[in-house]
Amino acid sequence: MFPITLRPDQMAKELAEFGEKLTHGSRTLAGIGDIEVGACAKEVVYQEDKLTLYRYQPRVKQPHPVPLLIVYALVNRPYMTDLQEDRSLVRGLLDAGLDVYLIDWGYPDAADRFLNLDDYINGYIRRCVDRIRARSAQERINLLGICQGGAFSLCFSALHPERVRNLVTMVTPVDFHTPDNLLSHWVRQIDVDLLVDTLGNVPGELLNWTFLTLKPFRLTGQKYVDLVNILEKEEAARNFLRMEKWIFDSPDQAGEAFREFVKQFFQDNGLVKGTVEIGGRRVDLKDLSMPVFNVYATQDHLVPPASSLAMKSLVGTRDYSEFAFRGGHIGIYVSGRAQKEIPAAVAEWLNARSG
Amino acid sequence: MADGNERDKGPGRDWAEAQRKYWDAWLELSRQAPEGSQPWQQALEGMLKFMGPPAGAGTTGSEVSDRLLEQGRAFFQFGDEMMGLLRRMQSAAQAGEAWQARFGQGLETLREGFGKAGEQAAGAAQGALAFWGLPLDTWRRVSSAFSTLPGDFLGGLKNEGVSHLHAGVERSLSAPALGYTREWQEQAQHGARLWLDYQKAQQDYAELLGHVNSAALERLMARLEKMAEAGEQVDNLRGVYDLWVDASEEAYAEVVATTGYAERHGRMVNALMAWKHHAQLMSEEFTTAANLPGKREMDTAHRRIQALRREVNELRETVAMLQARPGAGGAPAEQPAVKSTRTRPAEKKAAPRRKGAAAAARSTASRKTDK
Numbered sequence: 167m168f169p170i171t172l173r174p175d176q177m178a179k180e181l182a183e184f185g186e187k188l189t190h191g192s193r194t195l196a197g198i199g200d201i202e203v204g205a206c207a208k209e210v211v212y213q214e215d216k217l218t219l220y221r222y223q224p225r226v227k228q229p230h231p232v233p234l235l236i237v238y239a240l241v242n243r244p245y246m247t248d249l250q251e252d253r254s255l256v257r258g259l260l261d262a263g264l265d266v267y268l269i270d271w272g273y274p275d276a277a278d279r280f281l282n283l284d285d286y287i288n289g290y291i292r293r294c295v296d297r298i299r300a301r302s303a304q305e306r307i308n309l310l311g312i313c314q315g316g317a318f319s320l321c322f323s324a325l326h327p328e329r330v331r332n333l334v335t336m337v338t339p340v341d342f343h344t345p346d347n348l349l350s351h352w353v354r355q356i357d358v359d360l361l362v363d364t365l366g367n368v369p370g371e372l373l374n375w376t377f378l379t380l381k382p383f384r385l386t387g388q389k390y391v392d393l394v395n396i397l398e399k400e401e402a403a404r405n406f407l408r409m410e411k412w413i414f415d416s417p418d419q420a421g422e423a424f425r426e427f428v429k430q431f432f433q434d435n436g437l438v439k440g441t442v443e444i445g446g447r448r449v450d451l452k453d454l455s456m457p458v459f460n461v462y463a464t465q466d467h468l469v470p471p472a473s474s475l476a477m478k479s480l481v482g483t484r485d486y487s488e489f490a491f492r493g494g495h496i497g498i499y500v501s502g503r504a505q506k507e508i509p510a511a512v513a514e515w516l517n518a519r520s521g
Numbered sequence: 522m523a524d525g526n527e528r529d530k531g532p533g534r535d536w537a538e539a540q541r542k543y544w545d546a547w548l549e550l551s552r553q554a555p556e557g558s559q560p561w562q563q564a565l566e567g568m569l570k571f572m573g574p575p576a577g578a579g580t581t582g583s584e585v586s587d588r589l590l591e592q593g594r595a596f597f598q599f600g601d602e603m604m605g606l607l608r609r610m611q612s613a614a615q616a617g618e619a620w621q622a623r624f625g626q627g628l629e630t631l632r633e634g635f636g637k638a639g640e641q642a643a644g645a646a647q648g649a650l651a652f653w654g655l656p657l658d659t660w661r662r663v664s665s666a667f668s669t670l671p672g673d674f675l676g677g678l679k680n681e682g683v684s685h686l687h688a689g690v691e692r693s694l695s696a697p698a699l700g701y702t703r704e705w706q707e708q709a710q711h712g713a714r715l716w717l718d719y720q721k722a723q724q725d726y727a728e729l730l731g732h733v734n735s736a737a738l739e740r741l742m743a744r745l746e747k748m749a750e751a752g753e754q755v756d757n758l759r760g761v762y763d764l765w766v767d768a769s770e771e772a773y774a775e776v777v778a779t780t781g782y783a784e785r786h787g788r789m790v791n792a793l794m795a796w797k798h799h800a801q802l803m804s805e806e807f808t809t810a811a812n813l814p815g816k817r818e819m820d821t822a823h824r825r826i827q828a829l830r831r832e833v834n835e836l837r838e839t840v841a842m843l844q845a846r847p848g849a850g851g852a853p854a855e856q857p858a859v860k861s862t863r864t865r866p867a868e869k870k871a872a873p874r875r876k877g878a879a880a881a882a883r884s885t886a887s888r889k890t891d892k
Binding site for chain 2: 168170176180184191192284354365381383384386
């Protein structure tokens with residue numbers, strides 16, 4: 167028998183209900199006002215160009231003496247780590263007693279077009295690290311690199327091991343040529359020299375399009391049909407809009423840095439081959455002598471687990487640990503389970519090594 | 522595969538008869554609507570007018586609201602079309618036909634209808650396109666921002682149309698340039714070729730994506746047959762929609778993982794960049810003639826400024842290091858890095874460094890940049 171047993175009166179009822187929810191939802195959205203992001207108090211401790219280095223206000227009396235610097239990706243905004251009160255990796259880390267700093271890269275414009283990976287890694291990150299080392303009177307600090315920021319942290323730690331006490335990476339790509347890496351599969355066919363020479367900075371909107379086309383039916387269609395059920399409650403709507411704000415808040419990418427990252431990491435798979443060169447120095451992951459904690463998401467469609475797990479055989483340290491989070495690339499920051507699991511795991515691992 | 526003739530006898534016939542009555546009643550209601558109208562969409566428009574966003578509402582949710590309404594309309598359209606399709610299914614069930622072929626044809630017709638509508642679609646109507654899965658539509662919207670000619674006015678042209686156009690224009694573009702503006706003519710010809718290359722690449726990409734729809738249809742049919750065999754039923758429109766989305770994502774994932782897709786995707790992006798790059802070079806002629814700085818000059822200036830800034834940073838750090846040496850005197854010009862020494866514990870060095878940090882923070886604050 168035909169497995170669709172829809173009756174016209176049922177469909178009519180369903181469509182009427184959908185329409186009603188849609189109109190109510192539309193009104194909710196219209197009256198919701200500005201969407202605020204960020205939950206934890208923080209102060210500016212350093213600024214340079216578009217970059218701002220924040221220190222979050224500790225939430226325990228005696229925070230851990232070794233500070234933790236979060237290095238986020240360039241392609242999205244770092245407030246995903248502190249989205250709202252009940253979805254905040256930063257808050258979890260602060261509650262676990264850590265002294266947390268974060269680099270906000272800002273929004274590059276045409277004047278930043280010639281910033282390259284040397285500027286970002288040996289320039290910005292190093293100066294931020296040195297600033298924190300001086301403030302905290304610690305020779306070495308802890309780094310937590312997220313996604314592309316994780317790749318940057320790997321490079322920084324390999325080039326400046328004397329400054330890094332422990333390295334934590336989250337959803338960080340290492341092997342860019344795993345068979346399930348769709349992004350890399352597509353990007354390898356792009357003439358990135360022509361792209362950057364033409365566009366200068368690479369528009370965030372172009373990157374958004376690329377991310378949306380990973381799952382276009384869900385991300386551009388079904389998600390908004392699902393939304394009618396969310397919009398009945400204003401708080402749920404606000405939560406949705408915070409996520410939406412973050413997803414489409416993609417800064418343009420400084421042209422030279424983008425060119426180098428795509429060519430050396432995506433196209434040449436340089437971290438695996440040991441061919442990445444930054445500021446004239448070769449990056450060898452065997453130089454990672456400090457303890458490394460690799461946190462990855464088992465259902466990550468942007469950074470497949472295999473891409474992260476390749477780190478194990480490449481790093482020089484004997485103290486390498488992994489943590490598998492059952493979820494996706496975004497869920498690892500914002501899901502309810504992530505709030506419980508991730509900060510606790512990171513803090514426990516660091517506490518065991520920073521005493 | 523389920524055999525409709527076998528299955529739709531006995532109780533099945535009674536069920537079909539009951540369904541037919543329902544659908545006939547619905548058809549009667551639909552006839553009361555004006556010719557060619559979509560009663561559910563009309564109802565939605567009416568509701569939106571009555572309850573819609575107040576004028577001057579904040580813009581925070583407006584983009585999301587647009588997407589929501591876009592997809593809402595697409596869902597309504599899906600509902601309308603599905604009603605028509607299911608009504609036709611009843612007559613097939615009554616005639617004892619196997620449902621698979623009839624349903625498959627119906628879905629194909631539905632998809633083609635969306636495709637045709639898409640050729641003239643604009644604004645909110647594009648939502649229906651997105652429902653049928655056109656990442657290409659998003660690409661057109663995005664890429665128009667990088668184009669010297671916004672939009673995609675060959676978007677509705679079939680691939681063979683572009684090929685014929687390409688061949689025809691190529692002949693005329695091959696005519697030798699003459700006279701005083703010969704070089705300019707050649708550049709313009711080259712630009713036109715690059716533009717046609719981009720159109721062709723875009724059509725090739727769209728053609729490949731077109732396979733997703735038919736593959737999705739096959740997957741959906743296979744899924745429905747499995748459900749029929751297992752005696753499972755979908756009894757709401759949203760369930761049917763979700764089945765279609767699942768089938769589409771699976772089919773899409775299979776296509777985009779191929780080398781062929783990556784190559785066409787790459788060709789499309791590269792072709793657009795080649796055309797735009799050429800257009801930039803030609804525009805430089807105008808800016809130069811008008812004595813205005815063009816992209817080349819700006820790039821040169823920015824490159825040199827960036828190189829200078831690197832040098833300044835290095836010099837600053839060198840000076841700070843020299844000043845931090847014992848007996849050098851003077852406040853450090855820049856926060857010195859903590860020297861890695863194994864002879865003294867870090868805590869003992871904390872106090873002077875903190876003082877330095879404050880000084881450095883002041884000097885940093887005094888040269889706040891372009892935030």
